[in-house]
Amino acid sequence: RERAHAHRVAAARRSSSRVVARATRQAQPDARDVAELALQNGACAIKPKYSPEVVRERATRGPGEVAKTAARCAKIVFNAARFAAGLALDEVSQNxxxxxxxxxxxxxxxxxGPSFVKAxxxxxNRPDIVRSDYMEELCKLQDDVPAFDNAQAFEIIEDELGRPIDEVFSTISPSPIAAASLGQVYRATLRSTxxxxxxxxxxxxxxxxxxxxLLLFRTLAWFINGYxxxxxxxxxxxxxxxFGEKLLEELDYVQEGRNLQDFYDNFKNDPIVKIPKYxxxxxxxxxxxxxxxxxIRCTDPTGIVAAGIDVEEFIKVGVVSGLRQLLEFGLFHGDPHPGNIFAMRDGRIAYVDFGNVAQLTQTNxxxxxxxxxHAVNEDYDGMAGDFIRLGFLAPGTDVRPIVPALENIWQDARTASLANFNFRTVTSSFNKLVFQYPIRIPERFSLVIRSLLTxxxxxxxxxxDFKFLEVAYPYVAKRLLTDRDVSLRERLIQVLFKQNKFQWRRLENLIGLARESGGDFDLTETAADGAGLLLTDSKLRQQLILAATEDDRLQVDEISRLLILLQKEVKLEKLINNAVSDGPNLARKLALSWSSKVLSD
Incomplete structure (x- = not known):
C-alpha cells in the first residue's frame, strides 16, 4: 500500500507539470498540431477551444462578468456547504x-445546471475519484431540462442562416421535439428539396x-490539489x-458538424448502420x-418487434458497430444513450448527436x-504493460504488485460461465483496484467505458439475457482472421502461438467464433498470407513443424480437423490466383530471407 501510495504521488506530480506545459502551449495561437494534441499516450481532442487562460479571461471579462461569477460562486458554495453539513452530521452521529x-x-x-450535470x-464513470455507492446514484443523472422560448430559438436560426426561416424551410415544428441542457431540436422540411x-x-x-x-471548478481544483x-x-x-475540454467541444457546433461528417464517411458503405446527412x-x-x-427508440422492444425487426440481430448490429468505432475507426460515439440511438425499420441502427465523441490514435x-x-493468452504481465501504454499507469510504475490482481479479475471472469459474464462484471472488479494501486483513468477511456456500459x-x-462477449468475441475473432493489416497479422500469430507452441484448439475456436459473427467469411487471403509467411520465416516454420509432430508423432487428428474447417472458408481457385499474382513479391522475400541466413552463417 505504501508503494502504491508513493506511485500515486509521483504520478500526480508528473501530471501537474504536464498541466503547466499544456497551458503554456494552449496560450500560444497555432502552437499545437494534431501530433501535439496527444494526451496520456496518444488520444487527442480535435481543435480544442479550452485553456485555463481563456476560461479565466472569459469569466472575468469586465465588472459585470466578475459580479455574475461571484454570484454563481456564492450559489455553489451554499449548495456545497449544505452537502458538507449533512456529511458532518452523519460523522457526528456515526450513522x-x-x-x-x-x-x-x-x-x-x-x-x-448543465456543467454540474455533465460533471x-x-x-x-471515475472509480479513481468517486466511491462505488455514489457512482451508482450519479448514473441516474439526466440531461432533461425545460425548453427555452421558441421565439428565441427561431431568432437564432434566422441569425445563423442570414435569412428568414420560411425562405429555407416550408415547415418547422412549432415547439422542440427534444430539449437538453445545451440545446433543443426542431423538425423541419427543406423548401428546396x-x-x-x-x-x-x-x-x-x-x-x-x-x-x-469552469473557472470555479479550476479554482476549487487548485485549492484541493495538494489533498x-x-x-x-x-x-x-x-x-x-x-472535463472542460470535452464540455467546450459539445458547445462547438462547427466541430460537431465535422464529427458528424467523419462518422458519415466511416459508415457510408455499411449496410447495417445509418448516419444522418450533414x-x-x-x-x-x-x-x-x-x-x-x-x-424507433432503441429501448422500445415492443415497437421494434412490431416493425418486423429481429431484436437479437439488432442487438448484434449495435455491438458490432460500437466495436468498429472503437477498434477500426478510432472515432467513437461518447454518449450512446437511448435518446441518441434508433432502430430503422429496415433493421439498421442509427446514431444522432455527435457533440460528445473522442478519437483514439492508431497506437491506442x-x-x-x-x-x-494478452487476455486470451493469459499474459498478465503484458496486460499490465498495456495499462501503462494506454495511460492508466504512469510510465516507470512497478507493475509487479498489480499483475496478480489483474490475474484474479480475469480468472474469475474466465471461470464464470459465458452465460454469467458481462462487461459490467469486469468493470466493477476493476473499479476496486483503483484505490489499491496507482491507477488513473484517462478521460477518453472513461468515455469508452461509459459508452460500452451504456x-x-x-x-x-x-x-x-444478453451477454456482451457472445457478440464481441466473434467480431474480434473475425477481424483477427480476415484483416490484412500487418499489425493485426502479428497479433494473430501471438494468439496462435503460446510459449512457442501452436494452439490447434484456439485456431478452431477462432474460426468457429468468426462464423457466428455472420456476413461474408473468407479465409483465402489469410491462408495465402500464412503460406507466404511459412516460406519466408524459418522460425515460424520450425514452430509449426514442432507443433505438427508434438510428442514424437504426427498430429493427424488436429491437422485433419483444421483442413476440414478450412475447406469451407478457403477458395482454392482464388488461392491459386493470389499465389500467382503474388509470386514475384514472394520470390523477393525468399531471396532476402535466404541471403540474410547465408550472411549470418
Whole structure:
C-alpha cells in the first residue's frame, strides 16, 4: 500500500507539470498540431477551444462578468456547504447514510445546471475519484431540462442562416421535439428539396455560464490539489482541464458538424448502420442541421418487434458497430444513450448527436487489440504493460504488485460461465483496484467505458439475457482472421502461438467464433498470407513443424480437423490466383530471407 501510495504521488506530480506545459502551449495561437494534441499516450481532442487562460479571461471579462461569477460562486458554495453539513452530521452521529447522501448529491448537481450535470455524469464513470455507492446514484443523472422560448430559438436560426426561416424551410415544428441542457431540436422540411431535417439550436446564454463554472471548478481544483495528490494520487486540475475540454467541444457546433461528417464517411458503405446527412450550408456556430431520422427508440422492444425487426440481430448490429468505432475507426460515439440511438425499420441502427465523441490514435487501437490478445493468452504481465501504454499507469510504475490482481479479475471472469459474464462484471472488479494501486483513468477511456456500459445496458433492456462477449468475441475473432493489416497479422500469430507452441484448439475456436459473427467469411487471403509467411520465416516454420509432430508423432487428428474447417472458408481457385499474382513479391522475400541466413552463417 505504501508503494502504491508513493506511485500515486509521483504520478500526480508528473501530471501537474504536464498541466503547466499544456497551458503554456494552449496560450500560444497555432502552437499545437494534431501530433501535439496527444494526451496520456496518444488520444487527442480535435481543435480544442479550452485553456485555463481563456476560461479565466472569459469569466472575468469586465465588472459585470466578475459580479455574475461571484454570484454563481456564492450559489455553489451554499449548495456545497449544505452537502458538507449533512456529511458532518452523519460523522457526528456515526450513522453513514450513503443512500440518502448520494441522492442528495445527485439532486443538488441537477439543480446547479448543465456543467454540474455533465460533471456528475463524468464522475459516475471515475472509480479513481468517486466511491462505488455514489457512482451508482450519479448514473441516474439526466440531461432533461425545460425548453427555452421558441421565439428565441427561431431568432437564432434566422441569425445563423442570414435569412428568414420560411425562405429555407416550408415547415418547422412549432415547439422542440427534444430539449437538453445545451440545446433543443426542431423538425423541419427543406423548401428546396422536400427533405426532412432536424435543426439543433444552442441554448442562448449557455456559453458564459459554462465558462464561469469552469473557472470555479479550476479554482476549487487548485485549492484541493495538494489533498488530491496526497490522498487520491490524482491531479485535480488536470481532471478539470480534461472535463472542460470535452464540455467546450459539445458547445462547438462547427466541430460537431465535422464529427458528424467523419462518422458519415466511416459508415457510408455499411449496410447495417445509418448516419444522418450533414447540411453544412444550413449550419453554423449556434445551429446544426442534419437529416431527420425516422426511427424507433432503441429501448422500445415492443415497437421494434412490431416493425418486423429481429431484436437479437439488432442487438448484434449495435455491438458490432460500437466495436468498429472503437477498434477500426478510432472515432467513437461518447454518449450512446437511448435518446441518441434508433432502430430503422429496415433493421439498421442509427446514431444522432455527435457533440460528445473522442478519437483514439492508431497506437491506442493497436494496444487495445494487444490487451485482448494478452487476455486470451493469459499474459498478465503484458496486460499490465498495456495499462501503462494506454495511460492508466504512469510510465516507470512497478507493475509487479498489480499483475496478480489483474490475474484474479480475469480468472474469475474466465471461470464464470459465458452465460454469467458481462462487461459490467469486469468493470466493477476493476473499479476496486483503483484505490489499491496507482491507477488513473484517462478521460477518453472513461468515455469508452461509459459508452460500452451504456450500450450493454441498452442491449439488456431489449434482452435481459444478453451477454456482451457472445457478440464481441466473434467480431474480434473475425477481424483477427480476415484483416490484412500487418499489425493485426502479428497479433494473430501471438494468439496462435503460446510459449512457442501452436494452439490447434484456439485456431478452431477462432474460426468457429468468426462464423457466428455472420456476413461474408473468407479465409483465402489469410491462408495465402500464412503460406507466404511459412516460406519466408524459418522460425515460424520450425514452430509449426514442432507443433505438427508434438510428442514424437504426427498430429493427424488436429491437422485433419483444421483442413476440414478450412475447406469451407478457403477458395482454392482464388488461392491459386493470389499465389500467382503474388509470386514475384514472394520470390523477393525468399531471396532476402535466404541471403540474410547465408550472411549470418
Amino acid at each position: 453513514e447514510r450513503v443512500v440518502s447522501r448520494s441522492e442528495q448529491l445527485r439532486v443538488q448537481l441537477a439543480e446547479l 456528475g455524469q463524468v464522475l459516475a 422536400g427533405e426532412e431535417v432536424a435543426i439543433k439550436v444552442q441554448r442562448p446564454g449557455i456559453e458564459p455560464i459554462i465558462y464561469r463554472d 488530491s495528490i496526497k490522498q487520491l494520487g490524482c491531479n485535480a486540475q488536470l481532471i478539470v482541464d480534461e 447540411y453544412k450550408e444550413l449550419s453554423g456556430s449556434k445551429i446544426l442541421t442534419m437529416e431527420w431520422i425516422d426511427g 487501437k493497436e494496444v487495445l487489440v494487444d490487451a485482448v490478445v 450500450q450493454e445496458g441498452i442491449c439488456m433492456t431489449l434482452n435481459p
